[in-house]
Amino acid sequence: MLTLITTVKLVVEIALMALLAQWVLGLIAGPRKDSNLFYQLLQQVGRPFVLLVGRLTPRFVLQRHHPLVAFLMLGFVWALVTVAKISHCLSVGVQLCR
DSSP, X not given: OHHHHHHHHHHHHHHXXXXXXXXXXXXXXXXXXXXXXXXXXXXXXXXXXXHHHHHXXXXXXXXXXXXXXXXXXXXXXXXXXXXHHHHHHHHHOGGGGX
């Protein structure tokens, strides 16, 4: 169980960091961000989560807001998984969670 929780937490953290880095790089690169190789790489890492948000959200949510909604949803999932990990570690003993 701990392996599953840790794996989900790791995937969510990677996606969160990719979306955050994509946003920061977009601010730095400005309008030339689409030709930036690192921006495109970060976009590929975050794309599955942004597409999932596009399928889950209603039509009136603009497509340009999907990365922000994905970031917020991933943050919520990260908080839930962190609470689940703490709860699991407290129930089985902290020594078994190392």
